Amino acid sequence: MTAIATRDLEVTVPTARNDARAYAAEVENASLGYGDNLVLRDVTLRVGAHEIVALIGRSGSGKSTLLRLLAGLSQTESGTVSTAGFPAVSFQEPRLFPWRTVLQNVVFGLVREKVGKAEARERARRTLDEVGLTDKTGAWPAQLSGGQAQRVSLARALVARPQLLLLDEPFGALDALTRRTMHELLISLWRHNRFGALLVTHDVDEALRLADRVVVLADGRIVEDIAVPDPRGGAAGDDSDDAVDPQIPRLRAELLTALGVADAAR
Ligand SMILES: Nc1ncnc2c1ncn2[C@@H]1O[C@H](COP(=O)(O)OP(=O)(O)OP(=O)(O)O)[C@@H](O)[C@H]1O
Numbered sequence: 001m002t003a004i005a006t007r008d009l010e011v012t013v014p015t016a017r018n019d020a021r022a023y024a025a026e027v028e029n030a031s032l033g034y035g036d037n038l039v040l041r042d043v044t045l046r047v048g049a050h051e052i053v054a055l056i057g058r059s060g061s062g063k064s065t066l067l068r069l070l071a072g073l074s075q076t077e078s079g080t081v082s083t084a085g086f087p088a089v090s091f092q093e094p095r096l097f098p099w100r101t102v103l104q105n106v107v108f109g110l111v112r113e114k115v116g117k118a119e120a121r122e123r124a125r126r127t128l129d130e131v132g133l134t135d136k137t138g139a140w141p142a143q144l145s146g147g148q149a150q151r152v153s154l155a156r157a158l159v160a161r162p163q164l165l166l167l168d169e170p171f172g173a174l175d176a177l178t179r180r181t182m183h184e185l186l187i188s189l190w191r192h193n194r195f196g197a198l199l200v201t202h203d204v205d206e207a208l209r210l211a212d213r214v215v216v217l218a219d220g221r222i223v224e225d226i227a228v229p230d231p232r233g234g235a236a237g238d239d240s241d242d243a244v245d246p247q248i249p250r251l252r253a254e255l256l257t258a259l260g261v262a263d264a265a266r
Pocket residue numbers: 034037039057058059060061062063064065066
């Protein structure tokens with residue numbers, strides 16, 4: 001993965017792919033601090049090759065630090081970090097280049113791959129198709145809604161078919177209805193593209209809706225690692241509210257308790 005600073009924007013794009021592995025990401029006994037402030041303490045976390053892991057924790061617990069570590073943007077003081085190929089990252093702010101069209105923004109996701117111009121445009125078009133933006137290829141970022149901009153950001157992340165997708169609160173800035181649509185889109189993209197994903201979120205319900213496992217970080221340590229029963233509504237993909245597994249309310253309360261939220265019992 002390479003961080004590319006262009007004008008004032010920094011985006012990360014995948015640049016190559018390795019052979020298929022059991023894990024999309026492996027962090028072993030990783031510790032990292034800023035000065036005296038030890039932010040990650042002996043963290044061990046694995047993300048399976050086709051698994052969505054949600055990472056939740058209070059503000060300042062070290063979530064973004066862990067994600068940056070996996071993105072290759074910082075290094076551990078001790079322990080090891082490895083990823084299958086170069087991860088792609090999508091952030092809360094879509095970070096699109098305003099002077100490039102939607103299509104050109106997505107083509108940028110292939111900048112490190114040895115792909116000819118025509119093929120890059122074709123792959124970008126196909127990916128925009130997958131995120132439901134076929135009719136926006138020639139639009140400018142300023143002409144998009146927040147949800148559409150986030151779709152372009154996802155398309156740019158996925159166009160190089162990464163094995164690991166790092167999502168840093170990607171839906172945090174969206175309204176509830178758009179967020180729900182984006183959840184469905186992420187599930188559909190995940191079903192059709194075999195990537196593993198680490199999703200940083202503040203939202204316990206979002207974590208339980210999207211992930212196979214929910215991991216809680218507190219003061220730089222993993223304090224919970226919970227498997228979600230029947231993730232994403234199961235094989236049939238029926239994630240309507242009626243289909244929610246009866247264990248979910250208990251897990252929700254458990255996660256809220258781990259987060260130290262006072263009204264966890266509600
Ligand atoms: N570049 C930095 N220099 C010094 N301290 C930092 C730096 N980045 C993060 N920190 C500190 O590391 C700790 C964890 O920060 P981090 O951003 O990982 O938390 P977070 O869980 O992602 O929080 P939030 O939910 O608010 O985004 C905080 O105490 C923060 O002040």
